[in-house]
Amino acid sequence: MDLGISGRRAIVCGASAGLGRATATALAREGVSVVIAARTRENIEAAAKEIASETGAEVIPIAVDVTTEAGRTELLAACPAPDILINNAGGPPPGDFRNWSHEDWIKAIDANMLSAIFLIRETLDGMIARRFGRVINITSHMVKQPAGFLGLSNGARSGLTGFIGGLARDVAEHNVTLNNVLPGQFDTNRLKSNHQRFAQGSGRDLASVRESAKLQIPARRFGQPEEFGAMCAFLCGAKAGFITGQNILLDGGQFPGV
Ligand SMILES: NC(=O)c1ccc[n+]([C@@H]2O[C@H](COP(=O)([O-])OP(=O)(O)OC[C@H]3O[C@@H](n4cnc5c(N)ncnc54)[C@H](OP(=O)(O)O)[C@@H]3O)[C@@H](O)[C@H]2O)c1
Numbered sequence: 001m002d003l004g005i006s007g008r009r010a011i012v013c014g015a016s017a018g019l020g021r022a023t024a025t026a027l028a029r030e031g032v033s034v035v036i037a038a039r040t041r042e043n044i045e046a047a048a049k050e051i052a053s054e055t056g057a058e059v060i061p062i063a064v065d066v067t068t069e070a071g072r073t074e075l076l077a078a079c080p081a082p083d084i085l086i087n088n089a090g091g092p093p094p095g096d097f098r099n100w101s102h103e104d105w106i107k108a109i110d111a112n113m114l115s116a117i118f119l120i121r122e123t124l125d126g127m128i129a130r131r132f133g134r135v136i137n138i139t140s141h142m143v144k145q146p147a148g149f150l151g152l153s154n155g156a157r158s159g160l161t162g163f164i165g166g167l168a169r170d171v172a173e174h175n176v177t178l179n180n181v182l183p184g185q186f187d188t189n190r191l192k193s194n195h196q197r198f199a200q201g202s203g204r205d206l207a208s209v210r211e212s213a214k215l216q217i218p219a220r221r222f223g224q225p226e227e228f229g230a231m232c233a234f235l236c237g238a239k240a241g242f243i244t245g246q247n248i249l250l251d252g253g254q255f256p257g258v
Pocket of ligand 1: 014016018188
């Protein structure tokens, strides 16, 4: 299926690894020019080379922290008028809410709510003027099925979810869509480090923690980042203009509702 976005420009945040990288790769396969961001220069430059050589697309790496204003300014300087914006940053650490300080909350809100909102603020009016825009926020299945130990993440991402729900309706008539894509358990570094932490805390070995995690998923496996990237690319496509304001869950059936 031709998604009809060849020649479009995209910013993909958090794209040297995992879900962001898979999304950047899926867009590049469609002929989109991508500007990709992550904090570690070596990794984002290596990712850009690999994605460009696999897809033949233009891929520009920017080594910035998207949760800072300086980082976002540098990123936007490299791509001031994107047609597609993929918001993504690392998730906050798990823990007990009794131990989270004001500073911990501000960090989570900066990373998982405000950085996305500020990048949208800088790019949305251009999308409206050009009558094409696709914004995707990578959030989490925990928005629908929250667990207490990820409260920092759930709290901040829920704020973003509510904000997007309103904004999406305000701009839909301009062929600008905003959606959140909610990963369940995908096989990335982030998932491995969460499992590692749980294994250490519970005195279990990593392999058994991972096997029990798979048993919670009706598909009995973790998602592959490529599956996530393919969904994001579809939502960025020309034919996805009627899908907006949605929270799309990719979790192998783990959410126990309809
Ligand atoms: N994988 C899952 O199962 C799962 C489930 C639910 C939610 N999520 C959420 O989905 C998002 C992506 O997860 P993932 O599994 O793809 O993680 P990952 O494999 O750890 O990759 C994270 C990517 O984002 C970059 N990054 C992190 N913080 C950044 C920042 N402040 N500025 C710019 N780049 C940043 C990382 O590079 P640098 O470290 O070099 O910056 C890396 O490229 C996270 O928010 C995660 O919490 C994931």
